Amino acid sequence: MAPSKPKYEFGGPPGAAAIVVGLPVLMYLFYFACNDVSGCPAPALLDPRALSWATLKSQIPWPQDGVTGFASWVATGWTAAYYLLSLVLYRVLPANEVYGTKLRESGRPLRYRLNAFHATVVQLAACAVGTYLHGADFVVWTFIDQHYLQLLTANVVFAWAISVFVYVRSFAVKPGNGDMRELAKGGRTGNLMYDFYIGRELNPRITLPFFGEIDIKTWLEMRPGLTGWVLLDLAFVAKQYRNYGYVSDSILFISAVQGYYVLEGQYAEAGVLNMMDIITDGLGFMLVFGDIVWVPFLYTTQCRYLSIYPVHLGWAGLAAVSTVFAIGLYIFRAANTQKALFRTTPDHPSFAGMSYIQTKRGTRLLTAGWWGMARHINYFGDWMQASPFSLPTGLAGYLILPAGDVAAGAEAAKMLDGREVVQGAATGWGMAFTYFYAVWFAAMLIHREGRDDAACAEKYGKDWDKYKSTVKWRILPGVY
Numbered sequence: 001m002a003p004s005k006p007k008y009e010f011g012g013p014p015g016a017a018a019i020v021v022g023l024p025v026l027m028y029l030f031y032f033a034c035n036d037v038s039g040c041p042a043p044a045l046l047d048p049r050a051l052s053w054a055t056l057k058s059q060i061p062w063p064q065d066g067v068t069g070f071a072s073w074v075a076t077g078w079t080a081a082y083y084l085l086s087l088v089l090y091r092v093l094p095a096n097e098v099y100g101t102k103l104r105e106s107g108r109p110l111r112y113r114l115n116a117f118h119a120t121v122v123q124l125a126a127c128a129v130g131t132y133l134h135g136a137d138f139v140v141w142t143f144i145d146q147h148y149l150q151l152l153t154a155n156v157v158f159a160w161a162i163s164v165f166v167y168v169r170s171f172a173v174k175p176g177n178g179d180m181r182e183l184a185k186g187g188r189t190g191n192l193m194y195d196f197y198i199g200r201e202l203n204p205r206i207t208l209p210f211f212g213e214i215d216i217k218t219w220l221e222m223r224p225g226l227t228g229w230v231l232l233d234l235a236f237v238a239k240q241y242r243n244y245g246y247v248s249d250s251i252l253f254i255s256a257v258q259g260y261y262v263l264e265g266q267y268a269e270a271g272v273l274n275m276m277d278i279i280t281d282g283l284g285f286m287l288v289f290g291d292i293v294w295v296p297f298l299y300t301t302q303c304r305y306l307s308i309y310p311v312h313l314g315w316a317g318l319a320a321v322s323t324v325f326a327i328g329l330y331i332f333r334a335a336n337t338q339k340a341l342f343r344t345t346p347d348h349p350s351f352a353g354m355s356y357i358q359t360k361r362g363t364r365l366l367t368a369g370w371w372g373m374a375r376h377i378n379y380f381g382d383w384m385q386a387s388p389f390s391l392p393t394g395l396a397g398y399l400i401l402p403a404g405d406v407a408a409g410a411e412a413a414k415m416l417d418g419r420e421v422v423q424g425a426a427t428g429w430g431m432a433f434t435y436f437y438a439v440w441f442a443a444m445l446i447h448r449e450g451r452d453d454a455a456c457a458e459k460y461g462k463d464w465d466k467y468k469s470t471v472k473w474r475i476l477p478g479v480y
Contacts, residue, residue, distance in 0.1 A: 006189030009198070009451070010286075016197035020285050024156050027297055028070075031149060032060040034301070034433040036308045036416075039399040041429050063149065071157070075150030078143070079158065086223050089119035091211045100273040103202075106180045110203055112215060112273060116222040117266040123227060127234065141238035144231070155293045162292075163196065163285040166216065170200035170282075181205075184282030199282025217283040220291040222269055226262045228296035233258055236303035240310060243416055248310035249318055250392035254302050257325055257388060271336075276452060302393050302434050309398040309421055309430075310414065321388040328384025335370040335378040342366050357470070359463040367470045374473040376452070379445040383438075390435045397430030398423050449474055 010016055034040035038059035044051050063069020095115035102109050130138040144151065173181045187200040207213045233255040241247050265271075272278055277287060313321065341348055346356070346364050354368035370377050401420045414421040453474075457464045474480050 006191070006194075007186065008189065008194060009186070013191045013194045016194045020193070020197055023289060023294065027152060027156070027293060030298070030301060030433060030436075031152065032062070034305060034430060035059075035061050037061050037400065039426055040305055040308070040397060040433060041426065043399060043426070046425055046429065061149070070149060071153040072147065072150040075147040076154040076157070078147075079151060079154035082228075083158070083224055085123070086119060086219075086227070087208075087211050087214070089122060090115065090214070090219065090223070093118045093122065096270065098270055098273070101279055103180055103182055104185075105175075105182050108180060110180060110205075110215065112218055112270075114222075114269040116226070116269050117263060119223065120227045120230065120263060120266055124230065127231070131238070136238040136241040138238065140231070141235045144235035145239050152293070152297055155297070156289075159285065159289040159293050162216070162220070163288045166199070166201060166204045166283050166288075167196050169204060173201055184280065186280070187282035187284060195284070197285045199284025199287060202280075202282055203278070204283050217287065218272065218278060220283075220288060221272055221277060222266060225291040225293075225295040226266060228292070229299050230255075230259050230262050232296055232300040233303045236300065236307040239307040243307065244310060244414070246310075248306060249313050250311040251303055251306040253313070253318060253321060254306070254389055254392055257385075258299065258303075261386070276448065276455070280455065298440075299389070299437060301437065302389055305393055305396060305430065305434050308400075308416065309396075309423075311392060311394050313392055317392070321391050324391065325385050325388040328381050328387070331370075331381030332378050332385055333381075335381060338370050339366070339378070342371075355470075357463060357467050359460050361460065361463075365460070365463065365467045367467065372471060373477045374475050375468070375471050376445075376449045376475050377477075379449060380476045383442055383445055386441055387438050390438045393430070393434040395423075395428045395431065396434040397426035397428055399426045445475065446480070 008015075010019060033042055033045060035042060038044075042056060042059040044056045044059050090113070093115045095113045095118075097111060097113050099109040099111055127138070127140055130140060170183065170187075173183055181204075182202045183200055184198070184202045187195050187198045187202075189195055203218075204216045205213055206216060237247055237251055237255050240251055281287060338350075342351060342356075342364070351366070351369075354366065355372070356367055357365040359365060366372070374380065398421050400416065401422065403415075403418055403420055453468075460467070
């Protein structure tokens with residue numbers, strides 16, 4: 001039954017509809033507007049008053065077959081094979097089997113099979129062998145480059161298909177069922193569009209021959225999209241080498257830190273079971289699209305950019321971005337480690353003399369250490385360690401010109417297939433693409449902090465008000 005007065009987020013049903021339609025469109029816009037045909041952005045976009053479809057179409061990688069060229073059976077088939085491989089590795093590789101948090105209605109935990117790290121290592125090892133044998137022309141790297149648009153479409157279609165499947169299937173959830181199926185608290189408003197977007201069923205699972213029981217949400221959260229993020233990055237590293245015969249320090253740095261980000265997260269995969277995504281959110285279009293489209297295709301924008309316009313940081317530049325990453329990583333890890341230790345061993349000697357609030361629920365809220373600085377200081381560390389994903393692109397933007405079109409005395413051009421790549425009038429405008437991730441991630445963390453604040457207010461009541469009066473800052477002390 002839907003609550004009498006549903007609580008909406010993301011602008012309610014109109015906002016959900018706009019996101020469901022708008023996010024796929026945005027992904028295509030990023031691909032076409034920042035391209036290897038004319039520039040990043042396409043030159044026509046720099047003069048909106050003279051903009052016409054005919055001009056823009058000539059400057060973007062618009063398929064010769066028109067809209068039908070957005071998809072292909074080959075790309076869709078190989079995408080399906082990639083998902084199947086992920087399922088096979090999920091089943092055959094050694095795994096840790098652990099229990100998650102107790103469910104709200106049944107009071108019992110679900111069991112999870114975790115081996116995403118091993119699955120990614122196996123796939124990367126196979127690609128390493130292929131690269132050793134064939135270099136930058138290894139078929140995986142060239143296929144991703146040549147079929148990027150069709151691969152994007154295939155994953156968008158899969159996101160829609162999975163979202164529809166779990167939405168329809170959620171209506172089979174009945175109160176008191178024996179298989180511990182539950183509806184998410186925020187996903188049963190009764191509005192079709194909103195519930196489809198936010199997700200109705202909390203932890204949808206399916207049982208398949210050979211593969212056994214699969215928790216769809218956790219599998220999507222930790223496997224195909226995250227591994228795909230690393231693979232796309234590496235495909236663009238290989239593309240830069242094919243284009244220029246070298247690999248720049250900037251693309252190596254970004255692919256390395258993003259690879260670490262993915263592998264470290266998968267290595268500590270059990271941590272996802274304590275995240276809001278798993279504990280409170282249903283599985284709907286929001287999470288499905290985010291996992292298999294948004295993460296791999298948006299987060300690799302910087303490497304896609306650098307594959308066409310290499311940036312050389314030098315030792316000073318590398319030291320600067322590495323320092324930012326290291327500080328952010330330290331804050332994120334130290335804060336989360338302190339929280340986890342306090343949750344399990346509040347009487348540990350490291351907390352001697354630290355203040356806390358004893359709640360009526362019987363738990364304690366730490367008001368010292370990292371958690372005395374801000375209520376989500378870990379979010380600041382997370383954003384800070386992710387900002388170097390964008391910083392190495394500098395004042396992004398480039399134009400691709402026919403050979404000889406660079407004016408005398410202008411900056412030195414980078415040669416690309418007989419064409420010249422310069423920044424020129426595009427300088428800075430490409431930041432709309434390469435820095436979008438950093439801006440979006442900050443907005444997402446701020447929104448998530450608000451959602452967590454509301455959940456904690458409901459959970460702890462007046463104790464949470466007391467905690468907020470003690471720890472006044474939300475994410476960054478003195479700022480927010």
